[in-house]
Amino acid sequence: MDNIVQIVPITGYTAVFENVNDDKYHPVDGDGNPLEAKPVTDILAEVDTNLVTLPVLFFALVKSEIPRAGGEISRLVGVFLDPDYGYLELCERMDSETVYVGRLLGYLPPDPQSHPALMNNYRWITAARIDERYVEETAWQQVLESKK
Numbered sequence: 001m002d003n004i005v006q007i008v009p010i011t012g013y014t015a016v017f018e019n020v021n022d023d024k025y026h027p028v029d030g031d032g033n034p035l036e037a038k039p040v041t042d043i044l045a046e047v048d049t050n051l052v053t054l055p056v057l058f059f060a061l062v063k064s065e066i067p068r069a070g071g072e073i074s075r076l077v078g079v080f081l082d083p084d085y086g087y088l089e090l091c092e093r094m095d096s097e098t099v100y101v102g103r104l105l106g107y108l109p110p111d112p113q114s115h116p117a118l119m120n121n122y123r124w125i126t127a128a129r130i131d132e133r134y135v136e137e138t139a140w141q142q143v144l145e146s147k148k
Contacts, residue, residue: 002090006061008076012110013056015078015091016122017102018129019049040131043143047126052101053108054080062090078107120144 040046056078063074078091082100091104105122108115127134127143134140 002062002064002093004060005063005074008059008061010056010059013059013078014053014108015056015080015101016105016108016119017052017054017099018105018122018126019052019102043127043131043134044123044147046130047123050126050130051105051122054083054101056080056091056107057088060090 058079059076060079061074062077063072065071066073075092079088080091080101081087082089085100089099089101091099091107093099105125106118108118124134124137124140127140134143
C-alpha cells in the first residue's frame with residue numbers, strides 16, 4: 001500500500017501516458033490465441049491518438065512496503081486528476097492497482113526545450129508496442145524523416 005508522507009509543490013510538469021488497449025492492436029480469440037492484427041497505415045497518427053498528457057498537480061513523497069522483503073521504499077511521484085474518474089491518482093503504482101489513464105511513460109518538465117526530444121521518445125515507445133516494425137530506432141527515424 002502506498003502512503004503519502006509529504007506533498008511537494010513542484011508545478012509545471014506534465015505526465016505522459018500511453019492509452020493501453022491490447023485488444024486493439026493485439027487481438028486474441030476466446031482461447032487467447034493471436035488473431036490477425038489490424039494493419040497500421042499511419043503510425044504517427046496512431047501514436048498521437050494513443051498518447052494522453054495530463055498536468056501534474058503536485059508531487060508526493062510516497063512510502064511503499066516492499067512485498068515479501070519486509071522493507072520500505074520512498075519515491076517521489078506525480079499526482080494528477082483523472083478526467084474520467086475525477087479523483088487524484090498516483091502516476092506510479094507499486095501495489096498492482098490500475099492507473100486508469102494508461103501506462104505512465106514519463107514526465108515532461110517545465111523546460112520547453114526538452115519537450116520535443118522527450119515526446120519523440122514516448123512516441124517511439126508507443127509505436128514499437130503498436131507495430132513491432134518500429135522497435136528499432138533506425139526504422140522509427142526513417143518514419144520521422146519521411147514525414148518532414
